[in-house]
Amino acid sequence: MEKAGIQESNDDFTRLEKLIKKCMEESKVIKTKIMNEPQKEWINKSIITEINERNLMWTELQNNPEREDLREKFITKRHKIIKLIRETKKSYYKKEFDKYSGKPKKLWNLLNTLTSNKFKQRCAPLKLIVNSIEFTDPHEICNIFNNFFATIGPYLAYEIPIQFHVNYTHALPKPLLQNLQINSLDPCFEEEILNIINNLDSNSSVGLDGISTKVIKCVKDLIINSLTKNFNKLFETFIVL
Numbered sequence: 001m002e003k004a005g006i007q008e009s010n011d012d013f014t015r016l017e018k019l020i021k022k023c024m025e026e027s028k029v030i031k032t033k034i035m036n037e038p039q040k041e042w043i044n045k046s047i048i049t050e051i052n053e054r055n056l057m058w059t060e061l062q063n064n065p066e067r068e069d070l071r072e073k074f075i076t077k078r079h080k081i082i083k084l085i086r087e088t089k090k091s092y093y094k095k096e097f098d099k100y101s102g103k104p105k106k107l108w109n110l111l112n113t114l115t116s117n118k119f120k121q122r123c124a125p126l127k128l129i130v131n132s133i134e135f136t137d138p139h140e141i142c143n144i145f146n147n148f149f150a151t152i153g154p155y156l157a158y159e160i161p162i163q164f165h166v167n168y169t170h171a172l173p174k175p176l177l178q179n180l181q182i183n184s185l186d187p188c189f190e191e192e193i194l195n196i197i198n199n200l201d202s203n204s205s206v207g208l209d210g211i212s213t214k215v216i217k218c219v220k221d222l223i224i225n226s227l228t229k230n231f232n233k234l235f236e237t238f239i240v241l
Helices: 002-027 045-063 068-099 104-115 138-159 174-180 190-198 213-218 220-237
Strands: 128-130 133-135
Touching (some): 045 068, 068 104, 128 138, 133 138, 190 213, 190 220, 213 220
Antiparallel strands (some): 128 133
16 A cells, blocks of 8 residues: 555656656747857957968868868968967057056056966965975875865764764754654645745756756746645655654
C-alpha cells in the first residue's frame, strides 16, 4: 500500500514536470541577437572593415595553406591593421587629452580608462610562511594552498566535539529542535505557494531538471493546481521526524 502511494506521488510529479516543460516549449521565443557596437570609442568603420577583410584572407589561407601569395597578403594586411589601430588610437586619445586639458577631473577619468583592466603580471603571493618556514617557489606555494583547501573539511569536522558526532541534534538550538518534533503537516493552499513563487530569486541557476525559477514564475498560473496537489501528497506520504 505504501509503495503504491509512493508510485502515485512519483507519477504526479512526472506529470507536473512534463506540464512545466510543455509550457516552456510552447512559450519559447526565438530572438535574433544584434551584435553590440564596438566597446572602444576609437574603433571606427575603417578598422572594422579591415579586420573583416583580414579574417576572410585568413579563412582562405586555411583552405589553401600551400599558397605563399595568400600568406604574404595576409601578413601584409595584418601589419597594416596593427599600424592602423595604433595610429587611430593615438590620434583619438590626443584629441581627448587636448579637449580635457583645462578640466583636471575629466582628464583623470580619461587616464583611469587607459590604466584600468590591465593584466597583473603576478597574482600569486611572493612568499608564504607556514609553521615558521618561508616558501618562495610558486609551485610549492600552490601545493600548500591546494593541500589546505583539500583537507580543511576533515580538519573542521575533527574539531567538532565528539558528543555531536553520533547525534547531531545535540548541537541544534532548542527552538529548532522542537520544530523538528512533528509528525504531521497541514495541507498547503494555492495562495501560499503562489506567494512563495513570487518571492523566488529569478536569477538563481537551474537544477538538474533544467527548469529555472524564471520559468516557474512565468507558468505559475498553469501549474499551480498540480503543484499544490503534489505538495499535499508529499505531506501525506512522508513524516518529518
